Amino acid sequence: MIYESRIYKAVPGKLPAINARFANHTIGFFEEFDIGIVGFWNDEIGASNQLTYILKFDSMADREKKWNAFQAHKPWQEVRAETEKGGPLVAQVLNSFMELxxxxxxxxxxxxxxxxxxxxxxxxxxxxxxxxxxxxxxxxxxxxxxxxxxxxxxxxxxxxxxxxxxxxxxxxxxxxxxxxxxxxxxxxxxxxxxxxxxxxxxxxxxxxxxxxxxxxx
Incomplete structure (x- = not known):
């Protein structure tokens, strides 16, 4: 099993929109493509502008297959375009791959x-x-x-x-x-x-x- 830690550093003021997009759309797409979810977190202490989440996959090949399918999914592309009409929500993505x-x-x-x-x-x-x-x-x-x-x-x-x-x-x-x-x-x-x-x-x-x-x- 492979775990992916992802940190999204939001464009200033856009963290609520990122959380809303995950809550209303992205989690559903992850489930549709059988992408495992460990959790989603916001920083509890300090003036943070980032979202942390961890996903899980059977292998790196499984990750590439599912992630590519998710990104190519037309409903996701439509949601992303709609939510980013006023500009991007995410300024930077930091990710790492881990195993237990x-x-x-x-x-x-x-x-x-x-x-x-x-x-x-x-x-x-x-x-x-x-x-x-x-x-x-x-x-x-x-x-x-x-x-x-x-x-x-x-x-x-x-x-x-x-x-x-x-x-x-x-x-x-x-x-x-x-x-x-x-x-x-x-x-x-x-x-x-x-x-x-x-x-x-x-x-x-x-x-x-x-x-x-x-x-x-």
Whole structure:
């Protein structure tokens, strides 16, 4: 299974129109072409002007076949033309292709607030990072009320990244969960043991996201 993460950076003021087009049209076309949907999110924190969504396909060949058919679909072309009479809605598209790690659950969400985190591993340390998550971190997240949604690695290029998504009931639960996790002696012990020969993560990035009202759950 291949997952595609797509981020649409909207033309200023056009994010509501992008969300409306997905809600009223695009999701239906995706379903028509059997394009799997994990979810659609808007940023929860900060003055954001972007939409994040994740799709899934059987393979890269399956992705190319279905995506090309969707883009060539006349009803979609008509909707796009109609919604862009006043100009384009999307200024930039960022996408990446991923596959689930062996220890990842199948992506599903019991919560409506998610956190997407990207870890750039130190050179040669990605396997150690995977081991720490699979053997320690995931169970500790659950212990502290943090939902493990999914864990991915990128499949195109020489990536050294771990991409994962967590879930929370609300922002307060996020803060409480992370405070409990980071102060847990079991986590501190696991981290110290895994970093005896140096840190595993070079750079980390995260964004707090809320499922769009129209997103499948």
């Amino acid at each position: 790690t062996p220890y990842s659950p199948e992506p599903s969400m019991k919560t409506t607030l998610q956190e997407k985190r990207i870890y750039e591993a130190m050179p040669g340390k990605l396997p150690d990072l995977h081991n720490r998550f699979s053997n320690h971190t995931m169970a500790l997240f659950e212990k502290h009320g943090i939902e493990n949604v999914a864990y991915w690695t990128e499949v195109i290029g020489t990536s050294n990244r771990l991409v994962y998504m967590l879930g929370y009931p609300d922002l307060a639960a996020r803060e409480n969960g992370w405070a409990g996790f980071q102060s847990d002696p079991a986590w501190q012990k696991a981290r110290a043991a895994s970093e005896e020969n140096g840190a595993l993560v070079r750079v980390s990035k995260h964004s707090i996201l809320r499922l769009a009202d129209y997103s499948p759950r």
